[in-house]
Amino acid sequence: MPELALELRGITKRFAEHVAVRELSLAVPRGSVYGLLGPNGAGKTTTIRMILNVIAPDSGSITVLGSPHLTPGLLDRLGYLPEERGLYKKMQVRRLLRFLAELKGVDGKTADRRITEWLERLSLKSPEKDWGNAKVDELSRGMQQKVQFIGTLLHDPDVVILDEPFSGLDPINAQALKDVVVELKRRGKTVVFSTHLMDNAERLCDSVCIIARGEKVLDGTVVGVKSEHHKLNVALSLGGDPSADVSAVLADRALVLKMDDNNRYFEIEMTAGGNPQLLLQRLVGAGAQVQRFELIQPSLHQIFLDRVGAAGVEEGMQGHG
Amino acid sequence: MGKLWAVIKREFLERVRTKWFIIVTIFGPVFFGVIMVLPAYLSVRGMKDVRVADIRIIDATTTGLGDRVATRLNGGPMGNAAATQVVVVAPGEVAAAESLATKDVMAKTRRGYLVVDSATIQEQKARYAGRNASSIREIEIIQDALRSALLGQRLEREGLDPKRVEDLTRVKISMSAERITDKGRGGSGIGSAIFGFLIAFLLYMMIVLYGQNILRGVLEEKTTRVAEVIVSSVSTDVLLAGKVIGVGAVGLLQQAVWLGSAVALYQLRMHIFTALGMPAMPNLPLPQMPPMLIVALVLFFILGYSLYAALFAAVGAMVSSQEDANQAAQPVIMLLVFSIIFAQPVMLNPTSRLAEIVSWIPFSAPVIMPMRMSAISIPWYELAGTLAGVAVTCAICVWLSARIYRVGLLMYGKRPTMRELARWIRQS
Numbered sequence: 001m002p003e004l005a006l007e008l009r010g011i012t013k014r015f016a017e018h019v020a021v022r023e024l025s026l027a028v029p030r031g032s033v034y035g036l037l038g039p040n041g042a043g044k045t046t047t048i049r050m051i052l053n054v055i056a057p058d059s060g061s062i063t064v065l066g067s068p069h070l071t072p073g074l075l076d077r078l079g080y081l082p083e084e085r086g087l088y089k090k091m092q093v094r095r096l097l098r099f100l101a102e103l104k105g106v107d108g109k110t111a112d113r114r115i116t117e118w119l120e121r122l123s124l125k126s127p128e129k130d131w132g133n134a135k136v137d138e139l140s141r142g143m144q145q146k147v148q149f150i151g152t153l154l155h156d157p158d159v160v161i162l163d164e165p166f167s168g169l170d171p172i173n174a175q176a177l178k179d180v181v182v183e184l185k186r187r188g189k190t191v192v193f194s195t196h197l198m199d200n201a202e203r204l205c206d207s208v209c210i211i212a213r214g215e216k217v218l219d220g221t222v223v224g225v226k227s228e229h230h231k232l233n234v235a236l237s238l239g240g241d242p243s244a245d246v247s248a249v250l251a252d253r254a255l256v257l258k259m260d261d262n263n264r265y266f267e268i269e270m271t272a273g274g275n276p277q278l279l280l281q282r283l284v285g286a287g288a289q290v291q292r293f294e295l296i297q298p299s300l301h302q303i304f305l306d307r308v309g310a311a312g313v314e315e316g317m318q319g320h321g
Numbered sequence: 322m323g324k325l326w327a328v329i330k331r332e333f334l335e336r337v338r339t340k341w342f343i344i345v346t347i348f349g350p351v352f353f354g355v356i357m358v359l360p361a362y363l364s365v366r367g368m369k370d371v372r373v374a375d376i377r378i379i380d381a382t383t384t385g386l387g388d389r390v391a392t393r394l395n396g397g398p399m400g401n402a403a404a405t406q407v408v409v410v411a412p413g414e415v416a417a418a419e420s421l422a423t424k425d426v427m428a429k430t431r432r433g434y435l436v437v438d439s440a441t442i443q444e445q446k447a448r449y450a451g452r453n454a455s456s457i458r459e460i461e462i463i464q465d466a467l468r469s470a471l472l473g474q475r476l477e478r479e480g481l482d483p484k485r486v487e488d489l490t491r492v493k494i495s496m497s498a499e500r501i502t503d504k505g506r507g508g509s510g511i512g513s514a515i516f517g518f519l520i521a522f523l524l525y526m527m528i529v530l531y532g533q534n535i536l537r538g539v540l541e542e543k544t545t546r547v548a549e550v551i552v553s554s555v556s557t558d559v560l561l562a563g564k565v566i567g568v569g570a571v572g573l574l575q576q577a578v579w580l581g582s583a584v585a586l587y588q589l590r591m592h593i594f595t596a597l598g599m600p601a602m603p604n605l606p607l608p609q610m611p612p613m614l615i616v617a618l619v620l621f622f623i624l625g626y627s628l629y630a631a632l633f634a635a636v637g638a639m640v641s642s643q644e645d646a647n648q649a650a651q652p653v654i655m656l657l658v659f660s661i662i663f664a665q666p667v668m669l670n671p672t673s674r675l676a677e678i679v680s681w682i683p684f685s686a687p688v689i690m691p692m693r694m695s696a697i698s699i700p701w702y703e704l705a706g707t708l709a710g711v712a713v714t715c716a717i718c719v720w721l722s723a724r725i726y727r728v729g730l731l732m733y734g735k736r737p738t739m740r741e742l743a744r745w746i747r748q749s
Contacts, residue, residue, distance in 0.1 A: 016744070052553040054731065080553040086546030091335060102327035103554035151550065 004063070005030045005159050005190035006051065011060035013046055020046040022214045024060070028159075028192055028207070033185050035205035036194040037304065043214040044194040045083055048163050052080050065158060076105045079157035083164040083194075085148050089137040093124075093147055096136060097154060104155035111154060118150040122176060142173050149177065153184075160184060162193035166200055178204065198301035208300065212308045226297040233302060234268040234276055236283075237292035245286035255279050260302065267302055324555045328563025329570070332538070336571045346575050350582035373459050373466075374404040376451060377431050379418045381410050381438035389470035390435070394463070406431070412438060419450075426451055435463060445471065517695035518668050520618065521688050523576055525661050528626055528687075531572040532633040532657075533650070535564055539637025539726070540646055548730045557727040565630045572626070617704055618691050621711065625687020628715040629653065635722035638729030645736050660685035664692060671696040680707050683714035721746060 006028040013021045021043040028034045036044050050057045053069060062069040065077060088096055094115055101111035119125035119132050124146060131139060139147065145168070152160065162181075166174055181191050181204060195201055201208055202222065209219035218225060242250070250256055250266070255278065258269040270276060280293050298306070336342055374394050380387025391405035410418045415436060422434035433451015440446045447467055453459045473486045481489075542548040551560055586593070632653045640646045663685060667676040671693045679685045680693060686707045693699060728745040729737070737745065 049549075049731075054549060054552050075554065078553070080550065082546065082549040082553075084546040084549065086544075086550075088335075088541070088547055089545060095331075095334075099327060099331045100550065100554075102330075103324055103551060105323060148550075 003030060004028060005032075005065060006034075006192065007063040008047070008051070009061045009063075011047065011050060011057045011062065013043075013050060013055070013057050020214055021050070021057075021211075024211065024214070024216055026209045026216065026219055028190060030065075030190055031185065031188050032190060032206040033181060033204050034190070034192045035201035035208040036192060036211065037196065037198065037201055037208055037300070038194075038211040038217075039196055039308070042211045044211065045163055046214075047211070048080075048161055048192075048194060051161065052078060073105070076155060077158045079152040079155065079160040081149060081152040081160075081162045081165055083167070085145060085168075087136045087144060087148060087151075089135070091136055092132075093119075093134055093136060093139070094132040097132075097147065097151055100151040101154040104157075106155045114154050114156075115150070118154070122146045122150065141168075142170055145169060145173055146176070149180070153180070157189070159190045159192065162191070164195060165193050166195060166197060198299065198304055202300045210304055210307065217307045218303075222300070225300070225303060229298055229303050229306070231269060231298060232276075232295045233298045234266075234270065234279065235292060235294045235296045236266040236268055236290070238264060238266075239289035239291050243287055246283060246288040249279070249282045249286050249288075252282075255282075260305075267296075267299065269298070269302070269306075325559050325563050325566075328555065328560055329567040332564050332567025333570050336534070336568065337574065342571070342575070346578050349575075349579055350586070353579075353583070354586055373432070373453070373462050375432045376463070377406040377408060377422050377425065377434040379408050379410060379415060379422060379434055379436045381412045381415050381436070382442055383409075383412075384442065384474060386437050386441065386470055386474055389473060390437070390463075390466050393466035393469055423450070435467070437467070441467075441471070442474075517671075517692035518664065520695060521661075521664050521668075521692040523579075524622055524625060524691065525657065525664075525688050527572045527576060528629045529654075529657060531568050531626070532629045532653070534571075535568050535630050536633040536637040536646060536650060538564060538568070539634050539730075540640065540643065543638065543641060543730060543733070552730060557730060558723055561631070561634055561723055561726050564634060565627060569623075569626055569630065614694055617708060618694060620708055621687045621690055624708075624711045624715045628683070628687070628711065628718050629657065631715075631719040631722035635725040635729070638726040639742070640736055641733050649736060656684045657688075660688040663689060668692055668696070677703075681710065683707075683710045686711050 004027050008024055008026050011021055011024045038044050049055045051062055064074050067074055097115045098111045124131040165177055184191050205222055207221045210217040250259060255271060255274045256268055257271045260267040276295060283290060378387040378390055387407040391407050394405050408418055425431040426433055432453055433449060436448040449463060469490045473490045476486045477483055636649045636653060640649050663679045667689055676693055679689045690707055724746045
């Protein structure tokens, strides 16, 4: 059994006008949940498409479960949920799902059994109503997303690759997706997903890779990435609006290097010699109603902002949270 | 190959299940049958309306000529001679009988009246007046009856047995017409020309209908973004092949149903025509084709369809919207229209220089050659040469289309320019 579910070495992909991915190398441990993080246009989707042989890299090698990814039959062990979702609109859900399973080499009988299981599990089939017999375009958007998700998993893939799986999901479907991801990991499957939502990644992932402008910024386990970042940040919550005095303390560049201001909640990065205790004293002295003052490891979001910088953050980043 | 099979199955079943397909497949033959039978039926109905028996014959000849005419108008000695009134009058009473007859015609108890008198016998002159005087067909019938009656009377007067006279004067002629052009006799008859045109037209229909069907299918996969899921499981080549084969199978099924029902209609034509009260149609001899020609025909069929199907698929992969598709498909459709424009002149004159030239053009050969093959015998080298031309062109088109398809399937936005297309072909 190979240790790595996926290994990319020196992958480069050029399009006519620009380089989408440059010399990207990464390794996804088997049985882990892996996050591919980066702003929109960072090259996440291009990377994923190359892994699935939807497009070919200009250079570099891709290994899936220990074999080159073009090995015949290997793609059948991958499940893929593209960012742009879509299904044949006029097809009956069951027939569509059976078709998707057959494309992955599952025989019809096994497919039918699993389809029924999944439809029931994601509440698309109940004694009253079986949406499996409906046509795709009779389903609501949320139901269509569920169907697509089932299509990704019907062949019981060893490696599941989800491109921006949370975008466009309502909270209930998002919860269902998280549950399934966790269960897949328990069953020893590897899940790779791309996202620009750092909070999701921080909660779900064992390891991450942050890429920006087609290049790797950092990678490693979430714990490792955080501890390598060395710094401790201050998490601060205030009761009521900060007074002018409090604002002045927070604006003191001798203590506070950077601050992520969320109105009532602040994540504060101290200056190199800044003493958190001194900051707390001055805040209390300025009359702040401190509800929470905690030394924390920086969030992935903070690390991301730190390393990629504001320039690498494009319009896609407002999705934080 | 299980995946190719899965794609073929989906393309085939999803199309065969549509209402559109079922309606067209079942009602197509009914529609064609009606179109073929209706004019014949109407013309037979029209013939029945030719009624000349209910006229009055005013006979002032004193030779019984009126009775003879009446017998002929009513279909011979067995007919119902009572239907035609014969009024025998003295030569002097003709005017009075005529004015009475005019009243009857105006009152619609009679259709018209015919006057035969001594002038008829001596100078072959007769008079007719009636509501149907402008009907060429009806007047012709009356004239025929009169001519034949007069001829019979003369023969009898020469001493011939009346029975013999009846047999001898009852002459029906059926004449066939064959066309002669400056190249000689025009083909081997109308039957094979119709057959050839039918084959060409079926192929043309199949390419137009199912080629565009493929285009729409590719476009659907692009616009619904389902393409990306599929190409992460199968290669675009397999997807393209599955599509072309699956849709082609739908077309073949439809044609098989159509051809099958055409053959069935042909076999049952006697019953159908009898049921409709029509005389049997003249026998259209189906041309006898040697097996080699049938093989060539099928090859033209398959290669021609694949060629155009691949082109339509490439067009579908190039564009992102139906409006763009209509425009981008123009050149391919032009190639097809170009082929069918020449179908008629080629059918009329399958040995002409024009027919030979369009047979050697690979884009029109699949439509033109089957037509010529069934009309005239084509030298084997021409058959092999044109077939090879189509095969090579088909291979090139499929190769180019597969490359365009591979890149285009995941490209969205504006239509590529020719230069961009060339780059797609190079880079994939």
